[in-house]
Amino acid sequence: MRPGYFELFDWLEQMRPVKPADFFDRMRATYGIVHLVYVDIIPYSRSVHLHRLHHTLSREQGEALCNVGLNVLLPPLKFVASSVRPVDHATLRQQVPVAEALFGRLATLGIPKEGISYPLLSRASRAAALVICIALSADEMPLFTRSYGRDIQALAALFHAAMIDAEQLQTVSDGELRLITPREREVLCWAAAGKTYWEIAVILGISERTVRFFMSNAREKLNVASNTQAVAEAVWRGLIPHF
Structure with a gap:
């Protein structure tokens, strides 16, 4: 595991509430990640209900991505949300053809095309994911995943749990x-x-x-x-x- 993993692990366990921006800053510094996106949704057949969205994108980048349209954004999002294991973005582009348009747009915005999307275990009817974008080539991604994929997945799950805990909506009063x-x-x-x-x-x-x-x-x-x-x-x- 990369130096810094246990510091991040301990910080997530002890810090309450966990601020997404602080977590993102620590992840970027520890793993050299360019951008992170955390999304928590209720998926429907033709749409989603967006409950939480946190990211490191600039305002201009975020608005530009939103303007891509749901017909481009939804298929990759639903593919990741329904996966049981992390999805590297090269595989995502192969499995979901419309994702090529999305990642092409990412490139024009200065956002790396390569990265990994981590589906996160949620309560019934909900889906969540942590998406990381990394400035590496497709050939370099397997080594990155082999070296750091396990600890990033564990940290993503802890972060997601902290977000749910803070929500105070786990049960209906x-x-x-x-x-x-x-x-x-x-x-x-x-x-x-x-x-x-x-x-x-x-x-x-x-x-x-x-x-x-x-x-x-x-x-x-x-x-x-x-x-x-x-x-x-x-x-x-x-x-x-x-x-």
């Missing part, structure tokens, strides 16, 4: 369960299943106006602006199951 009424949870569940207001009204044997009333209450209590956000937040808090 009695107060949160009482916040959303049983009827509001029913409406949210059927909305999550893709049902319209009219369909929910028929299923529950109530008026469409009442369905709208329950959904409006749920949005207000969850402090969100749209039904999609309400469903995502309710899933995230464990108030309704993930479909």
Whole structure:
């Protein structure tokens, strides 16, 4: 293991709360990483609910990547999130053809194309990953991975655990369960299943106006602006199951 691993390990174990920027700075200094991205999501079939995003990119780089579009960003992200082992970026480009456009954009922004994405174990319905970009050639990556991949993966898992611990949303409190009424949870569940207001009204044997009333209450209590956000937040808090 590279000198500095145990210092980082001890720091992650002892520091509470862990600030992502501090962790990233230490990782860059220890392993020569150019950029790191940590993402925590709930994946859906055609989209994702982004819960946490921390990175070392500049504001301009971040905005430029966002402008690439979900049709380019989502397939590589979902591939990594569904993997059971680290994914080097050369393999990612081979397995997900649209990733070539993403990594081509990275190159124009001064972000190294080579690197490794580490999928992180999460609770049911959630997915997370730590992405590192390194200024090495494709031929040099296997040696880097052999030398430091194991300790980076262990540190990534510890960092992710610290982020979850700090979130204070590991369990739903009695107060949160009482916040959303049983009827509001029913409406949210059927909305999550893709049902319209009219369909929910028929299923529950109530008026469409009442369905709208329950959904409006749920949005207000969850402090969100749209039904999609309400469903995502309710899933995230464990108030309704993930479909």
